[in-house]
Amino acid sequence: MTQQQIRFLVLSDTHDDAFPVPASLPAVDVVIHCGDLTMIGGLSNYRRALDSLAACPAEIKLVIAGNHDVSLDAEWWDGNMDSDDDEDEPVRARALFTLDEYTRCGVRFLDEGTHEIALHDGRSFKVYASQYTPAFAGYAFGYSPEEDRFNGTGRRIPDDQGIDIIVTHGPPRPPFPASNNYRLDLGGKHENGKQQHLGCPRLWEAITRVKPKMHCFGHIHEGHGVQMATFHSTRTTFTDVEAVEREGVLNIGTVAPAAANGEGMTLLVNAAILRHGEEGNNKPWVVNMVF
Numbered sequence: 001m002t003q004q005q006i007r008f009l010v011l012s013d014t015h016d017d018a019f020p021v022p023a024s025l026p027a028v029d030v031v032i033h034c035g036d037l038t039m040i041g042g043l044s045n046y047r048r049a050l051d052s053l054a055a056c057p058a059e060i061k062l063v064i065a066g067n068h069d070v071s072l073d074a075e076w077w078d079g080n081m082d083s084d085d086d087e088d089e090p091v092r093a094r095a096l097f098t099l100d101e102y103t104r105c106g107v108r109f110l111d112e113g114t115h116e117i118a119l120h121d122g123r124s125f126k127v128y129a130s131q132y133t134p135a136f137a138g139y140a141f142g143y144s145p146e147e148d149r150f151n152g153t154g155r156r157i158p159d160d161q162g163i164d165i166i167v168t169h170g171p172p173r174p175p176f177p178a179s180n181n182y183r184l185d186l187g188g189k190h191e192n193g194k195q196q197h198l199g200c201p202r203l204w205e206a207i208t209r210v211k212p213k214m215h216c217f218g219h220i221h222e223g224h225g226v227q228m229a230t231f232h233s234t235r236t237t238f239t240d241v242e243a244v245e246r247e248g249v250l251n252i253g254t255v256a257p258a259a260a261n262g263e264g265m266t267l268l269v270n271a272a273i274l275r276h277g278e279e280g281n282n283k284p285w286v287v288n289m290v291f
Contacts, residue, residue: 012218
């Protein structure tokens with residue numbers, strides 16, 4: 001079977017004002033935005049984000065919601081809106097993503113589930129997307145930390161459908177992350193002053209079961225980075241991936257996750273753009289993925 005390459009630009013957590021200038025970005029095949037387009041919803045803020053997405057030099061722009069995109073979660077909005085909020089904002093917000101001015105530019109909003117994505121020239125890949133994260137500070141799209149949203153009966157993330165890429169808003173958390181050199185979910189501060197691992201263990205179970213070629217996420221801003229997970233029979237190793245900064249992005253180069261060094265490999269990408277408590281913003285990631 002002939003291998004194909006698809007060039008991706010991955011970003012997340014642009015929160016209204018941190019979206020890179022589209023004209024400054026390199027041309028790619030697909031842009032993936034992992035949620036938190038806004039700081040607290042708002043139709044005009046979604047519009048700004050969609051204008052930026054549509055202007056990116058790519059054939060396809062995939063986007064999911066994040067916990068700060070509160071009015072994209074109709075259930076959350078119904079239970080939390082103020083008296084002067086528009087009760088129809090969730091419907092109006094969702095409708096923005098289907099406007100012709102955006103869809104004709106390749107913008108595609110992904111709800112939770114499996115999606116087949118095809119480029120005009122026939123290259124294709126399969127994505128599982130989920131905007132849900134462990135409940136935090138009362139924001140949208142939250143689930144109980146005790147809930148297994150991704151495994152078990154029905155297996156929301158299927159392992160028999162050839163999923164190539166998983167896109168979630170939040171990161172996974174493997175067992176014993178510190179000893180394994182995993183750092184993509186590190187954020188906040190514990191009472192001892194150290195950062196905590198804030199990812200979802202159940203999501204990690206799904207990653208080890210499905211072993212996609214790439215898992216993209218954001219949410220934990222301090223965890224911005226890229227690591228390669230290599231799955232072995234009794235353990236998983238994490239290796240930092242080098243990138244070259246040019247054209248306003250961090251270019252990883254060509255990646256071909258394979259089973260040569262173990263039982264499978266997954267490129268893990270934390271693409272949070274907005275920095276917490278620091279000047280400037282993080283840069284998006286660009287990767288040529290071999291399928």
